[in-house]
Structures are given as structure tokens and as C-alpha cells.
Amino acid sequence: MSPEFVLETRGLTKEFRGFTAVDSVDLRVQQGHIHALIGPNGAGKTTVFNLLTKFLPPSRGEILYQGKAITGLQPNEIARLGLVRSFQISAVFGHMSVLENVRVALQSKLGNSFRFWQSERTLERLDQRARQMLDEVGLLGFADTLAIELPYGRKRALELATTLALEPTVLLLDEPTQGMGAEDVEMVIGLVRRAAAGRTVLMVEHNLGVVSQLCDRITVLARGAILAEGDYASVSANPQVREAYLGSEAAVLEEAHP
Known part of the structure; x- marks a missing residue:
């Protein structure tokens, strides 16, 4: 090839x-x-x-x-x-904030677990990178918004941010x-x-x-x-x-x- x-x-x-x-x-x-x-x-x-x-x-x-x-x-x-895929139907955690959705995606790069058991202080270490990614897709102003409350187009932008978090x-x-x-x-x-x-x-x-x-x-x-x-x-x-x-x-x- x-x-x-x-x-x-x-x-x-x-x-x-x-x-x-x-x-x-x-x-x-x-x-x-x-x-x-x-x-x-x-x-x-x-x-x-x-x-x-x-x-x-x-x-x-x-x-x-x-x-x-x-x-x-x-x-x-x-x-x-x-080789990472986003889906035809928006797939986000609706009852988590926009920031938390991206943070969960970033956690997957740390290993095999989403590590929900870790302390809030530990997870906050990922916030800076998560906010940078939200800024890249125009969602920084929605960081604390529940994903379920986003308009459809913004949900697709969030999905793209979570996909890009997988590098x-x-x-x-x-x-x-x-x-x-x-x-x-x-x-x-x-x-x-x-x-x-x-x-x-x-x-x-x-x-x-x-x-x-x-x-x-x-x-x-x-x-x-x-x-x-x-x-x-x-x-x-x-x-x-x-x-x-x-x-x-x-x-x-x-x-x-x-």
C-alpha cells in the first residue's frame, strides 16, 4: 500500500x-x-x-x-x-453537563475505565483540556449546561468534541x-x-x-x-x-x- x-x-x-x-x-x-x-x-x-x-x-x-x-x-x-467514529444519531450523556461529557471522553485515554469512582479533585485535572476542546467547537459558554438542554446542532458539536477527545x-x-x-x-x-x-x-x-x-x-x-x-x-x-x-x-x- x-x-x-x-x-x-x-x-x-x-x-x-x-x-x-x-x-x-x-x-x-x-x-x-x-x-x-x-x-x-x-x-x-x-x-x-x-x-x-x-x-x-x-x-x-x-x-x-x-x-x-x-x-x-x-x-x-x-x-x-x-480510527474513531461518530454516529448518525447524537450520542451524549444527556443528564451530565457539557463539560462532564468531554471529561468522560478524556478519561478513556487514561486506560480501560471511565473511572467514575475517582475523586472530583482528580477529575478536575482534566477540566482545562476539556474547556479547550469546548472552545474549539464553540461550546465553552455552554460548559455547565446539561447536554439534554442543548439545541440539536449544539449536541452534534458536543459529540464532535467528545470524539476529538479520543485523539x-x-x-x-x-x-x-x-x-x-x-x-x-x-x-x-x-x-x-x-x-x-x-x-x-x-x-x-x-x-x-x-x-x-x-x-x-x-x-x-x-x-x-x-x-x-x-x-x-x-x-x-x-x-x-x-x-x-x-x-x-x-x-x-x-x-x-x-
Whole structure:
């Protein structure tokens, strides 16, 4: 594998009782890029994410990270290597403060336990770093707010902060703008740009306007297989891609990149 590719799959396949959800996918993610997986509903995008992070075992194929095979590793081992995922649905501790959520994520770097039993004084040692991370995602002013009280867009920002606390080398984002209004979408675009500094981002995203603004390279999936790859201009002009999206979604391809 060329050292420029931080993450690679070879013939990655997932079958469910005769149905092929992911079909011989050869994915190559370049170091330092923001790389998008796009495609119509049911194309296999989230299944690929589940395979990469070992929430699903592949039926066949190989996954390589920084040139080493990781196909047989467990999800926690994948995360410790620096391949860290955020989920499509915001996952935070609603009845803990925003600061406490980030502090718990920082604790996971200390070992295998969240160490809820430790004294408040010991945990407060992590507060300075937690506040720095909240400042990076625009949440410092919400440090003492219960996570459940945050607006949806701010909850996604908190989730990103807790994900970054795990110090990822490759950050996998599953639908980071799902369900957001235009104002929150613009906020998240800025957050992803900042998160991408010094690391690689692989994202599944339905909002093609977001993809056109953020991504260096795009892989289009259809029926579990790679349909096209390239920058946004090339994939949006591809007749097969346009056919796969059809109707209103094809129009969005034009609007996102006139």
C-alpha cells in the first residue's frame, strides 16, 4: 500500500443471508483528505462504516490502516489505533453537563475505565483540556449546561468534541448534518474543517451541498459497489451517478455544483 493512503479496503464484502450489502469495495483514503462516501438510500454507505469500525464482521475482504491489516481487530482496538467514529444519531450523556461529557471522553485515554469512582479533585485535572476542546467547537459558554438542554446542532458539536477527545488520526463522521437547519449546517461545516486540521476525515453525508464545500475526494456507492470516484465536479457530471440519484436528488447535484 502506498504510504499516502491511511485507510484502504481490498475486496470488502458483506452479505446478509444471500443479500450483498457491500460488494467488493476497494476504498483508498488519502492522508490528510476529507473524503466522502455518498450514494442513494440503501447504497451501503453506513454498512461500510460498520465494517471499517468492526461493528460488523466482513464476509470477505481486507481492511488496512496505516499499511497494516486490521481486519481481525475488535472495535475498541480499532479506536485505540486512532480510527474513531461518530454516529448518525447524537450520542451524549444527556443528564451530565457539557463539560462532564468531554471529561468522560478524556478519561478513556487514561486506560480501560471511565473511572467514575475517582475523586472530583482528580477529575478536575482534566477540566482545562476539556474547556479547550469546548472552545474549539464553540461550546465553552455552554460548559455547565446539561447536554439534554442543548439545541440539536449544539449536541452534534458536543459529540464532535467528545470524539476529538479520543485523539483520532482518522475521523469517521456518519451524517454529521442529519436533520439540521441551514444555520446549523453552516456551523457544522466550519467544525468539520477545523477538525480536519492535522487529520483525515471520512464522512457519509446526504447533503451534497456540504460534500461540494468540504470534500477533496468522493466515492459514490450504488447497490453496495463503487460506481464512481473523483472530485465533486467529476462525479456530479458522471451520467451513471446522475442516473443512480434520479429525480430530485439529481437536481441537487446540479445545485450543489452548478
